[in-house]
Amino acid sequence: MAIMNHPVPEGARAPVGLPAGIESSSAVAILVVDDEPVSRAALALKLERRGYRVLQAGDGREGLTIARCEHPDVIISDWMMPEMDGIAFCDAVKADGALRVIYFILLTVHDQPEQIVEGFNHGADDFIGKTASTPEVIARVRAGLRARAMMRQLERTHQDLADSHELLVQKQEMMEMDLRSASRFVRSLLPKEGQLVPGVHLAWEYLPSLVLGGDLFGAVPWGDDCLGLYILDASGHGASAALRAASLVTFLRADALPQQVGPRETGKIMAALNHLFPLSEAGEYFTVWIGSLHLPTRELCFSTAGHSGSVLVRKDGRMDHLFQPALPVGFGSGTSYPAKRVTLQAGDRVILPSDGLYEVPSPNGERWGLTRFMQTVLDSCDRPLVQSIKEVIVQARCWQEHHRFADDAALVGLEFE
Numbered sequence: 001m002a003i004m005n006h007p008v009p010e011g012a013r014a015p016v017g018l019p020a021g022i023e024s025s026s027a028v029a030i031l032v033v034d035d036e037p038v039s040r041a042a043l044a045l046k047l048e049r050r051g052y053r054v055l056q057a058g059d060g061r062e063g064l065t066i067a068r069c070e071h072p073d074v075i076i077s078d079w080m081m082p083e084m085d086g087i088a089f090c091d092a093v094k095a096d097g098a099l100r101v102i103y104f105i106l107l108t109v110h111d112q113p114e115q116i117v118e119g120f121n122h123g124a125d126d127f128i129g130k131t132a133s134t135p136e137v138i139a140r141v142r143a144g145l146r147a148r149a150m151m152r153q154l155e156r157t158h159q160d161l162a163d164s165h166e167l168l169v170q171k172q173e174m175m176e177m178d179l180r181s182a183s184r185f186v187r188s189l190l191p192k193e194g195q196l197v198p199g200v201h202l203a204w205e206y207l208p209s210l211v212l213g214g215d216l217f218g219a220v221p222w223g224d225d226c227l228g229l230y231i232l233d234a235s236g237h238g239a240s241a242a243l244r245a246a247s248l249v250t251f252l253r254a255d256a257l258p259q260q261v262g263p264r265e266t267g268k269i270m271a272a273l274n275h276l277f278p279l280s281e282a283g284e285y286f287t288v289w290i291g292s293l294h295l296p297t298r299e300l301c302f303s304t305a306g307h308s309g310s311v312l313v314r315k316d317g318r319m320d321h322l323f324q325p326a327l328p329v330g331f332g333s334g335t336s337y338p339a340k341r342v343t344l345q346a347g348d349r350v351i352l353p354s355d356g357l358y359e360v361p362s363p364n365g366e367r368w369g370l371t372r373f374m375q376t377v378l379d380s381c382d383r384p385l386v387q388s389i390k391e392v393i394v395q396a397r398c399w400q401e402h403h404r405f406a407d408d409a410a411l412v413g414l415e416f417e
Contacts, residue, residue, distance in 0.1 A: 028145060029072040031055040033063035033089065035081040039130065043076065046134045060084030064092050067099055074144045076105045076128065087122050094123035101151050103144035179239065186242050189249055191219045197227060197295060199417040203386040205393050206410050213408030214241025215354040222255045222263035222292060229291035231352040231412055235284050248277055248286060266290045266303040270337035274329045285330035289352060298344045303337045305329045309358050311374055313381050315347030319374060349385065350414045351377050356407030360400045368399045385415045
C-alpha cells in the first residue's frame, strides 16, 4: 500500500474565493480511489494543479485504510474496482461514525439514472463522469467542500446547543436545590402543631403556590405571660416574597421588638414593622394580622394591616370578625394601627386565613369570598380542630374544582380549653 502525494507544479493556481468555513486549498485533502493508474493519476493531477493535497488508492479496501488514517475532506471513487468496489467502499465509509461526514463522489462511465439512484441509496453525495472536464471536476469538489463546511458548522452549532442545554440543566438543578433548601428554612419558621402552652392547641395547613411562598405564620412566647400570634402575606410569589416574609418574621419570633414597645401593644408593634419595612420601589408590601394573648386572663389584643379574614368562633357557634381597618405594612410611616381586645373562653377558636385561601376563583372567575369562607368555618366547627382546618381547605379546593392554588394559601386554627 502506498500513499501518493504529488507536489504542486510550480505556477499552479489555487482555488480562489473559497466560501467561509472552508480551509485553504493546501489544507484540503482529497482521496482519489481508482484501480486504473492512468485515470487515477490524471484526476489527481487536475486536483493538485488547483493546490489540493491528493491521496491515492487502487481499490476500496486500500482507500478505506487510508481514509481511516488521513480523514480526507472529499473522496472521489471509481465505481467498478476489484476487492471492494465503489458502492461497497461508500457503504463502509458512511457506516463509520468517524468517516460518515466525508463528502463522497462516485465516478461513473455513463450518466445512467439507475446507477445514480443506486449510488444515492448507498450514501453517495454526488457523481462525476469519468470524462468530465477539469472545471466541472473542480466545481463539484468545491460544492462538496461547501457541503462539508456547512455540516461542520451544523455539528458545531449542535454541540454548542447541547453544551448550552447541559449548562442550563445544571443551573436549573442548582436553583432547584437552592429553592428546596430555602423552602426547608422557611418551613423551619413555622410552629409545631399540637399544644402550644397548657390549654392552647394549634393546627394549620400551609400551601405555597410554588416551592416557596410569601405566607408565614407563627405562635411564639412574648415574655413570661404572653403568646404572640401572627399571620402575614408578602406581596408577590416565590423566593422574593418568601425571603421578605422571613425577614419580617424575625422581628416577631424574637421578643425584642414586642418587649421594647410592650407585648400587649399590638398596634405599636405593627407601627414599628411599618417603619422598618417601607414600601419598596417595586411596590412590595405586607398584609399582617398580629395578636397577643395574655395567658393569665386569656385576653387577646389584636391589630390588622390590610388583613381581613381572621375570625373568632365562640363555643356556642357565634362568630366575631377579628378585623380593624388599616393600610398594609409599608404604606406610609405615619399610618396608625388601632388595637382591639376580646376575652377568650373555653371551647373558643381563633381562625387565621391568608387572603390566598378565601380569594380562590371558581372556573368562571367568581371568588370564594369571605362570606363562604366564614360559613364553611362555622359548618365545620363541631369537628376536632385538625379536621375542621382540613375541611375548610377541601371546600376551597372544591370551589376551584381542585385546581392548584394560584396564590399562596395558609390556614391557622387555635383552640382554647
